[in-house]
Amino acid sequence: MLITTSYDPQREQLELADRLAAQIKELKGVQGNVRRVRRARMSLAQLCLTYDDPDILLVTRERIEYYHEQQPALFFHPSTAAIRVKRLLNGESDTLLEMAGVRPGDRILDCTAGLGSDAVTLSFAAGQSGQVTALESSPLPFLLLQQGLGEYVSDIPGMTDAMRRIRVLHEEHLDFLRRQDAKSFDVVYFDPMFRKPIHESNSIRSIRQLADARALTEEAVHEARRAARRAVVMKEHRDSGEFARLGFAELHRSTSKIAYGVIRL
Template sequence: MKNFVVTTSHKPDREQVMKAKELAEKLGTIYVSRRRLKEFKVDFYYVVEKNRISIKWPGGEFFFHPSSAILRMRNIRSGQKDYLIESLQPEGNEIVLDTTFGLGSEAILMAAFLPEGKVIGLEGSIHIYTIVKYGMENFETDIRWLKDALKRIELYHANFKEYIRSQPDNSFDVVYCDPMFENPVYESSAMNPLRPFAVYDTVNEEDIEEMLRIAKKKVILKSHVKDSLFKRIRVDELKGSRKSGVLYGVIYKR
């Protein structure tokens, strides 16, 4: 999945074409008009539409949508537990570093509980970063909490291993890390389009030491019950549902 171009939707307006050309230059590729797209052999292509940017390839499409964050907030408001928010225990003014941003659903959920704080997100994949950053900045919604949460998120394209080693001690209140599962949950329809573009870096003990160094309060890790993360990394608390297979491990700063 390396060869790609940037195009537009069918019958684009002038602004879309300009935006597509700018994006192509930024990503180091070429702009191709939609009517000429079939002339190019590519693994995937960006589509600049009127209100969003997506990536398409034969049999797949990737675009930003906060659907899982909306569903989880609905569940929380109906009285259900959310193990990430339980692990976070937000006071409301924390600065949280999300080292593995992905689609941003967990960052959005955390940001919703930080009215005086914010989430700094890192995404190692330039393609996921491009789609999600544009999507968050241009997503239109009448949902008040979601609109506010999106304003409290700053997203950067960065390798988290390099980034955490460049930060001063106690730079963030909480560091959150959700590496790609070793045992993917393919039933997760929101995650499946992201997989071809994701960064699959594992987390080791040195990474955890660096995360604890730059955190004031704690580090929160997410993993699948069948994965090796919590066998390799010792945590102080483990929260989650064996039924869903998703676990959150909390390591407190000492």
């Protein structure tokens, strides 16, 4: 992987690129050689050819972007969380929050954070007295999420604070769950890669190449039931057989192609 900056970088971008290069080398699961390279006047395509490497992490003044061959750039953005938080501020409901029964002050574990859209919404709902812990096992999504939640500024009231409150960990969710005491969290949430992909989803298509594609295990759900106090929730394709396989008997199928399964405790 190559780590570089936009053209004519300021000192802040150069220092951040150096820090990211050092951090990435320490993360578990990073494949291949990690190299910090000067951009000079080369295009990203020219950098790939020069260093014979298809992966680039680009530090710009606005954000960090990941490029792999011809795939769209991957970067942190609140995405649908911004829409959902606006709706909450307007007094509208949110299906995930309703299914999970989220209340102010809740401690919530998001086991499969991705780029954090659900985690941000959960954190906003849990409020200043609540706490969301977001786990991401894949190194690059973790890095983008950690950096984005710490730097992104939203003009939506309360949303920036909600992002800053999230604790992000580079962890396998099963390993983490095994270490938790019983009833450590009010809600445990899973959003694994769907067994039946929704191909028209651009955000999922961008992250799918990097995310952990393994199916959720029965042991993970068992540990989640032990660690949760009120509910374990899973999001999947509405026609998925995973709900039945993993014991999520209570289902809410939305008008879209997703559904939520809930285990009440």
